[in-house]
Amino acid sequence: MKHATALKKVDAVAIGGFDGMHEGHQHLFNALGERGAIVVVETGYANLTPGREREHFTTHPIVYLPLDEIRMLDDRGFVDYLRERFPVLSRIVVGYDFRFGLDRKFSHADLSKAFGGAVQVIDEVTVGGESVHSHKIRAKLIIGDVAGANRFLGHNYTVRGDVVRGQGIGKKELVPTVNMLTNGFLLPKEGVYASLARLDGEEHYHPAVSFVGHRVTTDGSFAVETHVLDGEIVCKERIDVSFVQRLRGNEKFASLDALKEQIGRDIAAARKAVGRLEL
Ligand SMILES: Cc1cc2nc3c(=O)[nH]c(=O)nc-3n(C[C@H](O)[C@H](O)[C@H](O)COP(=O)(O)O)c2cc1C
Numbered sequence: 001m002k003h004a005t006a007l008k009k010v011d012a013v014a015i016g017g018f019d020g021m022h023e024g025h026q027h028l029f030n031a032l033g034e035r036g037a038i039v040v041v042e043t044g045y046a047n048l049t050p051g052r053e054r055e056h057f058t059t060h061p062i063v064y065l066p067l068d069e070i071r072m073l074d075d076r077g078f079v080d081y082l083r084e085r086f087p088v089l090s091r092i093v094v095g096y097d098f099r100f101g102l103d104r105k106f107s108h109a110d111l112s113k114a115f116g117g118a119v120q121v122i123d124e125v126t127v128g129g130e131s132v133h134s135h136k137i138r139a140k141l142i143i144g145d146v147a148g149a150n151r152f153l154g155h156n157y158t159v160r161g162d163v164v165r166g167q168g169i170g171k172k173e174l175v176p177t178v179n180m181l182t183n184g185f186l187l188p189k190e191g192v193y194a195s196l197a198r199l200d201g202e203e204h205y206h207p208a209v210s211f212v213g214h215r216v217t218t219d220g221s222f223a224v225e226t227h228v229l230d231g232e233i234v235c236k237e238r239i240d241v242s243f244v245q246r247l248r249g250n251e252k253f254a255s256l257d258a259l260k261e262q263i264g265r266d267i268a269a270a271r272k273a274v275g276r277l278e279l
């Protein structure tokens with residue numbers, strides 16, 4: 001949040017790490033009123049929505065607290081710390097498993113006692129009978145289950161980054177692709193994905209197919225590259241790639257022609273998966 005004056009009006013906060021801004025987190029945010037803010041406890045390990053990426057998934061202002069500043073506080077110390085920053089705070093929203101303080105010693109019950117005001121505890125949020133948590137979303141991405149990760153997130157898993165130059169083979173001999181850096185984001189398992197791409201901050205997403213992995217058929221280097229399905233495009237600075245469905249694993253082909261044929265099949269499969277999808 002930019003203005004210290006705005007903090008003075010915040011009457012409710014939701015507290016947590018909030019990496020992913022997933023379905024469970026959204027239930028907390030829904031309980032915040034008009035003057036509610038999100039308090040992110042920054043561990044430095046967020047890789048689903050690193051840093052300010054979280055701001056794409058909420059309309060509430062976000063205040064970032066470094067974990068080092070609060071990890072040693074006891075329940076009273078933590079409440080004092082919050083009151084200092086939010087002088088008219090009357091409600092704290094946390095999840096059923098919220099813990100804080102040294103060795104995660106304190107629970108929402110301790111917070112309730114120390115705060116005196118309202119502590120609203122959100123029940124466990126599940127999807128398909130499974131409890132939603134950031135670490136489970138990471139586990140799904142690592143095995144390439146982007147569809148499963150998306151169900152937990154409640155939105156398509158999206159990585160953003162600067163556009164970089166590729167080897168220059170794609171455009172000449174295969175298909176044109178936008179290569180990107182994905183600093184800070186966890187990438188799904190190496191392979192080919194039906195995706196949606198937003199180019200240079202455009203409003204809408206284009207259906208696309210993305211490759212994540214070592215280009216074992218060509219120079220062996222690691223790349224995240226996206227071919228947009230709906231014709232010639234220009235993308236110079238930034239690209240957002242949302243992963244929708246895994247199509248296949250990374251493979252080494254005997255020739256560029258064999259890879260090109262497979263890419264043709266990937267494009268057809270991606271078109272089927274995302275051709276008519278809109279965000
Ligand atoms: C849809 C798609 C699928 C791909 N699949 C593979 C693959 O299975 N194995 C591989 O080594 N490279 C794969 N690639 C990456 C190509 O090797 C890469 O596009 C080529 O090296 C050109 O790179 P450049 O854009 O940097 O010039 C794929 C690329 C796309 C667009």
Ligand SMILES: Nc1ncnc2c1ncn2[C@@H]1O[C@H](COP(=O)(O)OP(=O)(O)O)[C@@H](O)[C@H]1O
Pocket residue numbers: 015016017018019024025027028093094095096097098099122123124125126131132133134135
């Ligand atoms: N599935 C869920 N149901 C209800 N509350 C949750 C859920 N997941 C997280 N929360 C709450 O959201 C806040 C942020 O939790 P955090 O630890 O960052 O999420 P996660 O457990 O997904 O890593 C905490 O108050 C936590 O209790």
